[in-house]
Amino acid sequence: METQMLRAAMDQLRRKGYLQECNKEVDPKFELGAVLKYYKNEVPILFNKVKGSKVPVVGALFGERDIYYEMLGITHEERIFRIIDAIANPKPTKLLSKGPIMENIITRNIDLQRMFPIPTFHEEDSSSYITAGLVVLKDPETGKSHVSVRRLQINKGNEISILVASPLATKQFSEMEKQNKPLEVAIVLGYDYSLLLASQISSETYGVDKYEVDSALRGEPIELVKCHSIDVEVPAFSEIVLEGIMPPNKREIEGPFGELMGYYGAVGPHPIVEVKTVMHRNNPIFQTAFPCREEHLSNGLIREVELYTSVKSLVDVKDVNVTVAGGCRFHAFVSINKRSDGDGKSAILGALASSKDVKHVVIVDNDVDIYDPSDIEWAIATRMQASQDLVIIPGALGSGLEPSHTLRGVTDKVGIDATRPLGDAARRFERAIIPGYEDIDIKKYLPGFKLK
Ligand SMILES: Cc1cc2nc3c(=O)[nH]c(=O)nc-3n(C[C@H](O)[C@H](O)[C@H](O)COP(=O)(O)O)c2cc1C
Known part of the structure; x- marks a missing residue:
């Protein structure tokens, strides 16, 4: 049994129920990409009938x-x-x-x-x-x-x-x-x-x-x-x-x-x-990738390694997220175990220096879910004061892959320190808790009802 490369991966995806197969004929000009994009390039799709060819096309495997x-x-x-x-x-x-x-x-x-x-x-x-x-x-x-x-x-x-x-x-x-x-x-x-x-x-x-x-x-x-x-x-x-x-x-x-x-x-x-x-x-499968942010996830995973190691040399990092919406390179969210005053600012320095491409970074505490944009927004709304917590580095070298950089040839980098203060003031930032919330079996209360 093959264990390496596309066919082995597709067999595994099929077994796990992740691979969708499209048997409607698609035009490789615009139509095929449109279908991949509709599913945000996150649903692996095998197109069995592609106009003008006997060769099937597979896409969106890695998003x-x-x-x-x-x-x-x-x-x-x-x-x-x-x-x-x-x-x-x-x-x-x-x-x-x-x-x-x-x-x-x-x-x-x-x-x-x-x-x-x-x-x-x-x-x-x-x-x-x-x-x-x-x-x-x-x-x-x-x-x-x-x-x-x-x-x-x-x-x-x-x-x-x-x-x-x-x-x-x-x-x-x-x-x-x-x-x-x-x-x-x-x-x-x-x-x-x-x-x-x-x-x-x-x-x-x-x-x-x-x-x-x-x-x-x-x-x-x-x-x-x-x-x-x-x-x-x-x-x-x-x-x-x-x-x-x-x-x-x-x-x-x-x-x-x-x-x-x-x-x-x-x-x-x-x-x-x-x-x-x-x-x-024999019977080759053509591999494609719709050119978009999700398709760069693999690149973002490597950037997360670089971000993590750069910030780790300065402060105690919990986790990092180089976001897909930010092109898997421009935006980073970092959660830290804050131990000293100044850790938030040091983390900003580490993150912005980890790559020329990191343009905006938000640093939060370890109680914030950096994979939940609402939680990040909540931290910015409640733990950040611009006169103290906004760091702007004007005119750094950025990435030619976004037009606001190419306009000037340089990029302003921004860091937001949305961490809470240490010491007595920290009590003001404790989340309100419902005792027993985690243990509630919600199905028992409104049987059959599903949130949209
Ligand atoms: C889907 C996808 C498309 C990419 N397209 C290009 C490209 O057109 N040109 C390029 O230089 N890098 C492109 N990259 C990034 C490079 O593959 C990546 O930076 C790689 O690590 C560079 O390796 P190197 O340091 O050996 O050059 C792409 C990455 C992905 C995931």
Whole structure:
């Protein structure tokens, strides 16, 4: 029985009742994405009939936090420590001589739009986009694999434009360009929860082989095979692999494209990939991701590790939440066990410094549920005074992924300290309690009545 990658994950989702199947024909242009978006990208859906193609499409696998934990076999409480452990103790991979991904190897007449039902999502998008592609590069010096999701615009035939905002990948490509040599690259579709999470670790910060981090996370070596035409390894049980090169000194216009925050991003010249070989399993499944905030949950989980460790070095942290509505990067809620005056402000410093992307942070006490927006609002309403508890850092470097930053090129960062004072004043902030509330069996009082 397969244990790794998309098919194994889909079997598990099916058994748990999480995977929905759509048997109505959908158009990959707008309609398929519209259905994913309607369910907030939190309901995994397999589209069995996609207009103009025999290949089914699966999407919205990774947008729901509890499903993500369950599929990784971890709890919310242990997530941070399990991820830290996998980064600190990467485990070996297993290289197989062959795997199902090699069932079909195509080297001629590659026309990606004809071969696969590649969706178009928004009205002004420049083309159809592969939005879930895992881009694999190999560091020629260390042999380490860099794996990360990049959006890929289909230009024509076998040509794709690639948006790379990563310092390491950009450096690797520009070094090859200086030597006028192409960079080999594989694009993988049909992966699972563990590999996506491992892919979201920053190569620059940790310098790890992400396949090895994946092996540590999944608790068994990830099974890889060598690509057909390039010196890069890919998961043996993935669905589709596009092997190609990024030719030096070649750029094509990329965008517009409706991005994670719901706006169209900048249009500009970007490197391209020429696909030389396509490998795919028999009856392949095309994996997609509607470009929106939920789809970046895996990225947010890694950011929570960074937020937690940064704040933990200053104060006693209870939990952190890098919110989905804030694009899994701009907004953070942090609960702390306040021990000294000033802990709230120190936590603000730690949180805002944890990443250039964290723009607004709210610090609360350990009695506030940071996954309940009403509880956060309650704490701000009752425990914060702006003249004392609002910290503004004007003109810091922010993220180009939101337009108010791109307007000025800098971002104002804001911290709200919504923690209560210590000492005698703390009594004024104790919550009113109903004795026995937790023990009431509510079904006995209004049988059959359900709150909407
Ligand atoms: C669904 C999804 C789409 C993403 N799209 C892009 C993208 O188009 N370009 C990019 O540079 N990063 C994108 N990212 C973020 C990178 O995959 C992520 O930052 C990764 O960890 C970078 O790894 P690196 O440090 O090895 O470059 C995306 C992430 C997700 C989850």
